[in-house]
Amino acid sequence: MITQIRFYGGIHPSEGKVSNKEDIINAPLQELYTVPLQQHIGAPAKMVVQKGDHVLRGQLLGEPGGFVSAAVHSPTSGTVKDVTTCLGPAGATLPAVVIESDGEDKAADPLPPFENWQDADPAALKARVGEAGIVGMGGATFPTFVKLSPPPNVKIDTIILDGVECEPCLTADHRLMLETPEKIVKGAQIIGRILGVKRIIIAIELNKPDAIETMTKAAEGTGVEVAPLVVRYPQGAEKQLIYALTGRKVPSGGLPAAVGCVVSNVGTTAAIYEAVCLGKPLYERVTTVTGTPVVKPGNYRFRVGTLYRTALELCGGVSEDPAKIISGGPMMGMAVYSLDIPVMKGTSGILLLSRDELVQYSPSACLRCGRCNDVCPMSMMPGILSAQIEHQKFELAEKWHVMDCIECGSCAYICPAGRPLVQHMRRAKAVVNAKKRAAAAAAAAAAKK
Amino acid sequence: MIDVVMLTVVGVLMALAIGLVVKYFGAKADPLAEKLGELMPGANCGGCGFAGCGDYANAMATGKAKPGNCPSMSDDTLKKICELLGVQAEKGEPKVAVVCCSGDDHHTTRVAFYNGVNDCLNAMMVAGGAKGCTYGCLGLGSCARACPFGAIEILPTHVAKVHPDLCKGCGKCVSVCPRKVIKLVPRAAAAVNVYCNSPEKAPVKKKVCSGGCIGCRKCMKAAGENQILINGFLASVNYENPPAESVTEVCPMKCLRKAD
Amino acid sequence: MTEQTIKMPDMSQLVVSSSPHYHDRDSVRKIMFKVIGALTPAALASVYFFGWRALMVILLCMVSCAAFEALFTRMMGRESALNDGSALLTGMLLGMNLPVTVPVWMCIVGSLAAIGLGKMVYGGLGGNPFNPALVGRVALLVGCPAAMTTWVKPSGCGFAKWVDAATGATPLALIAQCDATSGATRQAADAVAQQYPSVLDLFIGNCGGSLGETCAVALIIGGIFLICVNIIRWQVPVCYIGTVALFTGIAYAFHPCAHFNPLLHILSGGLMLGAFFMATDMVTTPLNRKGSVVFAVGCGVLTSVIRLWGSYPEGVSFSILIMNALTPLIDKFTAGRPFGVMKVGRRASSKEIEAEKNPTKK
């Protein structure tokens, strides 16, 4: 049994996980798929098909455009109708390939499956993860291949599977754990094989007792441990999760690898299993469509490139007009204004909020109540920081550790003055990062001279 | 009498003490940098590329920078500084900022209600702002707040406008604009500008804005050779060879306009 | 389900904003009215002991504070912040810090000082470094010490007319008097002590003093309510009162004839009101818990020092104001290091990471 350490701060938003009893439904085949070439953090994928080409399901559309990048595969068979751009959930315009389905959904030759992954070369397994275009499916969309390539001087000793799903409303990971536990356990063992690590922990919050039971059963005899965790947001945040399970603190500005851990989402882990044992690249994922206005909230296995509009139609539309449409969960998701956004590898949920649930941020001054201080899991001072940022004192904010913010939203959730604290932090981080980049570029230019 | 003597004696003693301290602990300041600093305009606008007037003065004094990069310095001052430094005066070409967007409330569509911090960078990070065009001016006034000369105004129709007579061409607005809508162009050639920043295809652009450049090339044909450049679907003025003002009449979108 | 029945959302009224999209729905207004509610028992007790004029004083302060706030926001061209209730709270606290005999004009001038000088010149709620109600009270106290220290003995029979009550010194004025005789004999001290109200009277508020500070039991009830609804931190009143008890206790232990026993000290004067409602004011006190404790202890030390050795009988207002001035410093030095930051301003060294990696090895 793993003893859990309580991390500082955190909140208890209402869970709203109404769709946790809904089985995962495979979404029917669509006529058109808009597949963005950048579904991950890093460089966009380089397109390898042309307009008019015929492609098969699982065929490569774009190859990685750099080290931190990921491959993109076709969600179905059909023709490349157009090479265009589409709107991403963050509002950026992304390069995209539009696939017109031929209705046959013919699969391309799968990548050769590893029959005996237990004995396979770890490097080959890792290469497969890269080939299959797997990225972190919890929302961060960091290319998994890169995550599994720690620097040589770092020794990884623990793998943590994130089945916490601390975001309210989302149930995709929960259902995945209930329905395909063995895939997750095997996927975890594959990661263990790649990194040469024995200790694997699956972290699940106590509000999912059925998942804990199922996963424990599936993990029996494999050496994989299941750790039930107290329900507290943001329990699923990488740094807090590692701390809760191992007592190690990821240093400021560092990656989990710095303390010998690798954290992987359960969805990602299942995808790794499929890529290695079935030779199936990542072109579909489980997404929760939910919210009060949605007629039939549920969990769907969407092909990448399905538009939000289609997703919503599958759920029977809405019963009332929503005030907000969110890509992701209510705490960290992004508000969008269009339904012509495709489901991507990192889309964990589509959430609609009704007018009653809408909370408007206000420009009022900080009351200095200190609640943000009490809930900040990074023990920062969001109140003081936001005032500094409001007065454009970015250097001061950097001194007060604004760069450590994980944008979990606990502070803005609790703020009685309704200040958009997270937004302030984001701005400061963007400004500081831009300044750092500019300084680095200047230094590089000076070095060239 | 005795009072004068006493005062003199104490004065001499004190002078001696100061002299000793200076001799053993004295530091040498750079008098050149100090003199330059006094001459600087003191706007601290950063247009020279340094952190402020003092920083620039120091850089000039140590020979790390040349005079003439300051956008808000009068010619007289520049001459004085050059004399101090013993170099030839050379001033950069005067520039002016232009907001390359026609996307005010009458032209562009509003796709959502933005709720949050009143800052362009912030708005852009939330679903790309609430205007239909994802390349245009967001109209929240980050540039106006950054301008040290008060030369930028946010019109009631939510688009930024530069007042060329107040603008010194320091480029602060260019660096804060998250959409890179504001461009610094040679003042002498800034009579005609293309007020659009979107590289999108014409139909996409037309859907979200009725004032954007559709890349019809009419202006290119009407103007002299190499006076208007077309890059993809977006025309731009060649500021090295600016077209005559009459060319604005051919633009069907009223996107190629005289500077206002 | 047929195609027609599917209703798709109307996209024209969507709101976009930064995450998070959930909120716990608490607001400044709710907080302010909860504090006003928590003050109500003490206000009612003051009406019971001092008569209807007490109600008049409190209401007058509340109304004039609200009026000044409205006036100043208007002059500043800002949006009215009246409905957040903070001006009403300031008025109520100010009223409860005045004696029942205070003239009407002083209520209004006090409100002007509180809202104008204490709050609006700093840009309204959130910007003021000093507690506005205390600024008003101290301005009046320094300006018109006579009117501010004329106390009446409560009639004790409830809702009486104030004019019937006899004037009398507050317990703390008596203590000061006692201190003055500290060189004198035991008998002199005893003579003063005889005039002193009993602990029970102090506890229920049957003694002279400002309106809101007499009834300890009502203030404690209000304070406990605020602790329960998570508006104030329990550490503040506990540390404040505890420090005062400790210091006056030490003084009492050394000079029992010169000083009063700590129980009388903590029950008299504005200590209860200050500890539960002023030293816990959100805007003017430190942000985090550690800072709050430092603040409360500092208030306690200063209050004891002024009470025991100063020429003013009461030190609560002064000490809280002085600690308000120290708040930014306390904030600066109690700011904890964020998660994963090894030492302020420094990235972790590999050795420290090793230590953090194996917390059990130490």
Added chain:
Amino acid sequence: MREYLLLIVGAVLVNNFVLSRILGICPFLGVSKRLETALGMGGAVIFVMTLSGLVTSLCNKFLLVPLHLEYMRTILFILVIAALVQIVEVLLQRFSLTLYKALGIYLPLITTNCAVLGSAIICATEDAFKGAIFKSTVFCSASAVGFALALVLFASVRERLELSRIPRSFQGPSIALVTAGILALAFSGFAGLGA
């Protein structure tokens, strides 16, 4: 011992030079924008005031009084203080150029700082200090600590004020004066302490 304790408490808190005697307001408003400069200024004033207390009381006891030149007091004291400030300036420029720059004009202005001259004159005139050189020095030093304390307190408050939305007409010196007034009100609570 008790006497000196009371003297120090009195000089630091009760009769604080800035908040109670209203002396030395110029640097109090001038260099209190940032905590670092306030600390530097406080340190410089402590140095100058302690030394000037020592030197002026020596001058007073061994020059002015024996020679019956009391009427020369002000001019002699200013001379001594000016020289001391010069020394501080040279030292600061050498050892902390940033602080030297941050203090700017206020550093030479310590010369005309009425707090420094005030403390020297109090020591020379008040009966309690007549001829007591050590006591005078302690008093001057404690007064300077009081000045530094007020300056640091005030600077920390002003740093916070930079983050609030002060109406435009009150920004800058006016809000500083209002704050100083309230701080003085708060310090009036120490009245009678140590008496």
